[in-house]
Amino acid sequence: DYCFSTQISHLALDIGGTLIKLVYFSPNGDNSQDGSIVVGNGCSVVKGRLCFAKFETRKIDDCLDFIRFNILQHSGVQHPNGTTRDKFPVKATGGGAFKFAELFKEKLGIVFDKEDEMHSLVSGVNFLLKTVPREAFTYLDGQKEFVQIDHNDLYPYLLVNIGSGVSMIKVDGDGKYERISGTSLGGGTFLGLGKLLTKCKSFDELLELSHQGNNRVIDMLVGDIYGGTDYSKIGLSSTAIASSFGKAISDGKELEDYQPEDVARSLLRMISNNIGQIAYLNALRFGLKRIFFGGFFIRGLEYTMDTISVAVHFWSRGEAKAMFLRHEGFLGALGAFTSYKD
Ligand code: ADP
Numbered sequence: 001d002y003c004f005s006t007q008i009s010h011l012a013l014d015i016g017g018t019l020i021k022l023v024y025f026s027p028n029g030d031n032s033q034d035g036s037i038v039v040g041n042g043c044s045v046v047k048g049r050l051c052f053a054k055f056e057t058r059k060i061d062d063c064l065d066f067i068r069f070n071i072l073q074h075s076g077v078q079h080p081n082g083t084t085r086d087k088f089p090v091k092a093t094g095g096g097a098f099k100f101a102e103l104f105k106e107k108l109g110i111v112f113d114k115e116d117e118m119h120s121l122v123s124g125v126n127f128l129l130k131t132v133p134r135e136a137f138t139y140l141d142g143q144k145e146f147v148q149i150d151h152n153d154l155y156p157y158l159l160v161n162i163g164s165g166v167s168m169i170k171v172d173g174d175g176k177y178e179r180i181s182g183t184s185l186g187g188g189t190f191l192g193l194g195k196l197l198t199k200c201k202s203f204d205e206l207l208e209l210s211h212q213g214n215n216r217v218i219d220m221l222v223g224d225i226y227g228g229t230d231y232s233k234i235g236l237s238s239t240a241i242a243s244s245f246g247k248a249i250s251d252g253k254e255l256e257d258y259q260p261e262d263v264a265r266s267l268l269r270m271i272s273n274n275i276g277q278i279a280y281l282n283a284l285r286f287g288l289k290r291i292f293f294g295g296f297f298i299r300g301l302e303y304t305m306d307t308i309s310v311a312v313h314f315w316s317r318g319e320a321k322a323m324f325l326r327h328e329g330f331l332g333a334l335g336a337f338t339s340y341k342d
Contacts, residue, residue: 009025009027010024010025010089010091010337010340011023011024011025011067011071011088011090011091012024012090012091012092012093012115012333012334012336012337012339012340013090013091013092013093013094013096013097013112013333013336014092014093014094014117014120014330014332014333014336015057015092015093015094015095015096015097015099015100016057016094016095016096016163016164016296016332017057017095017163017164017165017188018056018057018163018164018187018188018191018296019054019055019056019057019163019296019329020054020055020056020057020060020063020096021052021053021054021296021329021330021332021333022052022053022054022055022063022066022067022333023050023051023052023330023333023334023336023337024050024051024053024071025039025048025049025050025051025337026048026049026050026051027047027048035052035326035327036049036050036051036052037049037050037132037327050334050337052327052330052333053066054296054329057096060100060103064103064104064107064108067108067110068107068108072088072108088110089113089340090104090110090111090112090113091112091113091114091115091336091337091339091340092104092112092113092114092115092336093114093115093116093117093120093332093333093335093336094117094332095117097112097114097115098114101114115335115336115339117332118167118169118177118179119175119177119335120331120332120333120334120335120336120339121159121161121167121169121294121331121332121335122159122169122171122175122177122335123174123175123334123335123336123338123339124327124330124331124332124333124334124335124336124338125159125171125292125294125325125331125335126154126171126174127334127335127338128325128326128327128331128334129149129151129154130151130154132326132327134146134326135325135326135327136149136292136323136324136325136326137323137324137326138309138321138322138323138324139302139305139306139309139322139324140306140309140310140313141306142302142306147323155171155172155173155176156170156171156172156286156288157170157171157288157290157291157292158170158171158279158282158283158286158288158290158291158292159171159177159291159292159294160275160279160291160292160293160294160295161293161294161295161331161332162186162187162275162293162294162295162296162297162298163186163187163188163295163296163297164186164187164188165182165183165184165186165187165188166182166183166184166185166186166187166275166278166295167179167182168180168181168182168278168279168282170282170286170288180282180285180286181278181282183274183275183278185271185274185275186271186275186295186297187271187295187296187297189271190206190267190268190271190297191203191206193267194206194263194264194267197255197260197263197264197267198260198263198264199260200260200264206264207264207268207299207301209260209261209264209265210261210264210265210267210268210303211261211303212261212265213259213260213261213262213263213264213265213266214261214262214265215241215262215265215266215269216239217247217258217259217262217266218245218246218247218248218258218262218263218266219241219243219244219245219246219247219266219269219270220241220242220243220244220245220246220247220250221238221239221240221241221242222236222237222238222239222240222241222242223238223239224242224246224247225242226238241269241273244266244269244270244273245266245270268303268304268307269303269307271297272303272304272307272308272311273307273308273311275293275308275311276307276308276309276310276311276312276315276322277311277315279291279293279308279311279312279322280311280312280315280316280320281315283312283316283320284316284320288320289319289320289321290320290321290323291312291320291321291322291323292323292324292325293305293308293322293323293324293325293328294324294325294328294329294331295328295329295331296328296329298324298328298329299328299329300324300326300328305322305324308322309322
């Protein structure tokens with residue numbers, strides 16, 4: 001469900017370790033695509049829609065075909081002989097903007113205008129929070145609540161981008177930011193370990209499995225150690241996880257003896273919890289009260305958001321807030337896109 005027009009004039013790419021994200025401007029794109037953003041108003045010369053698409057980086061040929069047939073041909077910049085005419089400036093960010101620059105030039109005649117990755121992430125979030133209504137929301141106890149952000153009271157905040165790896169960025173203003181931390185235990189770890197442990201072929205399959213699983217089968221809980229009671233003196237309930245995957249050491253079982261859905265569930269819980277905790281510790285380091293989580297790992301998944309929110313809420317004793325973004329996966333691509341006006 002992509003939106004097209006006869007005059008696609010701008011395109012930005014974020015080529016990450018796992019996924020390629022595209023944002024393109026379509027003056028007469030319709031609203032058939034979920035999440036597309038209307039831009040321009042009555043007095044603006046430029047009116048249309050920002051549209052989104054994503055491809056797996058390992059299937060980059062699909063992305064090249066998409067751009068060739070659905071963007072370059074619609075934009076009128078492609079010669080009948082397949083080469084790209086004059087100028088079709090393409091903004092690109094992420095590691096792949098370097099790694100695949102030659103490929104895009106050779107196959108599509110596109111020369112990347114490269115944008116810095118962290119800068120793009122921050123610009124993307126600021127753009128969304130300032131211009132797109134109902135973008136940010138909290139998720140706790142099954143309740144999604146949209147948050148109205150006051151533009152004059154936006155900074156400072158912590159941005160936690162969960163892609164293949166995780167970056168934590170303290171943002172103090174437009175173009176004012178510092179990457180203060182990160183962790184290599186991110187979406188790539190979930191997908192990579194998940195594939196090895198469950199034989200799943202895709203992220204969607206792994207998520208689907210995790211929906212049906214029960215992490216208590218494999219995780220060692222406080223109650224397992226304390227014989228079913230809480231360790232109330234230090235505020236740990238019997239259901240708190242004492243050791244992720246910890247039960248697997250004691251009951252002499254092999255991987256095959258566990259249900260793949262339970263493994264997927266424990267893994268999702270472990271990764272989400274860990275990121276929530278590291279995020280909170282970094283927020284604490286700099287006295288930041290708001291933490292925005294982005295990146296394609298989240299995918300609007302309730303269980304993931306709930307785990308992250310509970311971790312932030314638990315460790316900060318309710319002081320810090322985890323917030324999520326509707327266009328979470330396209331932050332870098334959107335940021336690169338907004339650099340057109342610089
Ligand atoms: P990167 O820029 O490093 O590729 P992303 O923000 O695109 O990072 O997030 C990539 C992560 O998102 C993957 O590691 C995986 O956990 C998750 N993910 C979500 N949807 C998919 C998908 N369709 N295919 C692969 N990974 C996906």
